Amino acid sequence: xxxxxxxxxxxxxxxxxxxxxxxxxxxxxxxxxxxxxxxxxxxxxxxxxxxxxxxxxxxxxxxxxxxxxxxxxxxxxxxxxxxxxxxxxxxxxxxxxxxxxxxxxxxxxxxxxxxxxxxxxxxxxxxxxxxxxxxxxxxxxxxxxxxxxxxxxxxxxxxxxxxxxxxxxxxxxxxxxxxxxxxxxxxxxxxxxxxxxxxxxxxxxxxxxxxxxxxxxxxxxxxxxxxxxxxxxxxxxxxxxxxxxxxxxxxxxxxxxxxxxxxxxxxxxxxxxxxxxxxxxxxxxxxxxxxxx
Amino acid sequence: xxxxxxxxxxxxxxxxxxxxxxxxxxxxxxxxxxxxxxxxxxxxxxxxxxxxxxxxxxxxxxxxxxxxxxxxxxxxxxxxxxxxxxxxxxxxxxxxxxxxxxxxxxxxxxxxxxxxxxxxxxxxxxxxxxxxxxxxxxxxxxxxxxxxxxxxxxxxxx
Numbered sequence: 001x002x003x004x005x006x007x008x009x010x011x012x013x014x015x016x017x018x019x020x021x022x023x024x025x026x027x028x029x030x031x032x033x034x035x036x037x038x039x040x041x042x043x044x045x046x047x048x049x050x051x052x053x054x055x056x057x058x059x060x061x062x063x064x065x066x067x068x069x070x071x072x073x074x075x076x077x078x079x080x081x082x083x084x085x086x087x088x089x090x091x092x093x094x095x096x097x098x099x100x101x102x103x104x105x106x107x108x109x110x111x112x113x114x115x116x117x118x119x120x121x122x123x124x125x126x127x128x129x130x131x132x133x134x135x136x137x138x139x140x141x142x143x144x145x146x147x148x149x150x151x152x153x154x155x156x157x158x159x160x161x162x163x164x165x166x167x168x169x170x171x172x173x174x175x176x177x178x179x180x181x182x183x184x185x186x187x188x189x190x191x192x193x194x195x196x197x198x199x200x201x202x203x204x205x206x207x208x209x210x211x212x213x214x215x216x217x218x219x220x221x222x223x224x225x226x227x228x229x230x231x232x233x234x235x236x237x238x239x240x241x242x243x244x245x246x247x248x249x250x251x252x253x254x255x256x257x258x259x260x261x262x263x264x265x266x267x268x269x270x271x272x273x274x275x276x277x278x279x280x281x282x283x284x285x286x287x288x289x290x291x292x293x
Numbered sequence: 294x295x296x297x298x299x300x301x302x303x304x305x306x307x308x309x310x311x312x313x314x315x316x317x318x319x320x321x322x323x324x325x326x327x328x329x330x331x332x333x334x335x336x337x338x339x340x341x342x343x344x345x346x347x348x349x350x351x352x353x354x355x356x357x358x359x360x361x362x363x364x365x366x367x368x369x370x371x372x373x374x375x376x377x378x379x380x381x382x383x384x385x386x387x388x389x390x391x392x393x394x395x396x397x398x399x400x401x402x403x404x405x406x407x408x409x410x411x412x413x414x415x416x417x418x419x420x421x422x423x424x425x426x427x428x429x430x431x432x433x434x435x436x437x438x439x440x441x442x443x444x445x446x447x448x449x450x451x
Binding site: 005006008034039053105189190191 | 314316338345358359427
């Protein structure tokens with residue numbers, strides 16, 4: 001099908017985009033990469049009256065390092081996350097996970113900000129933002145505010161952004177020393193939506209015990225699911241097989257809340273979550289040991 | 294709300310100027326405005342890959358881009374690959390020789406996916422090839438002859 005008619009604006013600066021957003025609020029939908037929005041428009045699931053196309057706002061596309069953080073402009077294409085050397089060095093979890101985001105043809109167009117704001121519970125980037133303790137910069141005509149990833153995702157396809165705000169920047173802290181990472185997902189075919197997936201980070205202390213851990217799941221609830229209780233059960237302990245096994249059970253049976261879909265039952269998703277938790281924790285631990293400096 | 298925008302798009306190295314309604318998809322612009330029907334339209338929601346084109350040299354879905362967004366950009370479609378019918382692009386020649394197509398509906402999208410893929414991966418393994426093809430659906434071949442064709446193409450292009 002074809003999209004319903006809409007009014008189109010193509011600002012060339014953030015200032016112009018914010019001006020239009022201030023004027024029209026929720027009546028104006030932002031068009032980033034369009035890899036989720038345009039399919040929904042083609043199906044007429046959504047029929048926005050107005051689009052503000054951000055693709056000519058070049059100032060929103062960058063990746064740079066600043067004071068122990070990585071700054072990524074919201075309009076940075078997903079394909080760049082895959083090949084950027086700062087990302088590979090500073091946040092290897094993001095580097096490893098980027099190729100799991102759809103197909104190259106989609107990543108060439110899709111943007112980091114667009115996927116975050118879309119807040120699809122089955123998408124990789126919202127999960128990664130939570131796992132990486134991201135801070136997200138929202139801007140409107142009169143100023144800016146920083147929102148922690150954990151406060152940003154408020155429900156299915158829903159974020160904390162106000163109608164006049166635009167997500168402009170993503171700030172990621174550098175990965176800590178003695179930290180290992182892992183990203184794993186199970187999809188019927190490369191590039192398809194995953195049935196289940198997990199992003200893991202494990203930091204070891206000098207004695208080889210777990211100092212802190214993070215496990216965030218995709219397609220496991222109405223947003224990215226941060227398994228805090230599971231992570232807490234690991235802290236201060238040596239990550240032996242028995243502990244990893246019980247962590248997998250806590251995460252898979254208690255903390256996630258998968259709905260199932262045409263490809264999978266919730267029970268199978270829970271099973272996958274347990275297997276992925278074990279594998280991801282083991283890989284993270286191995287890498288943390290190698291990453292001692 | 295009857296907007297139209299003067300839009301200039303370079304397609305296969307030729308410049309075209311048209312007035313377009315903002316909701317016109319790039320895939321429909323290529324087919325209906327320019328008559329370049331080599332770009333096929335399958336699912337119109339980014340899943341099947343039949344409409345894949347090169348946008349400034351990178352493979353993208355033309356059904357998920359509005360024509361007005363391509364203003365000032367360079368597009369390559371399957372029509373831009375062969376100099377003439379007796380002088381095919383090595384990837385096209387390989388598809389012919391290795392029987393890499395049956396009905397041919399998915400072929401243009403697959404070819405446009407492979408152009409940058411083989412540039413970035415001149416010596417792909419079978420795994421690499423199957424991974425690269427995962428964003429393009431073919432309902433005839435079972436993919437085996439497509440994989441063979443890509444291997445042959447990579448050899449021809451050395």
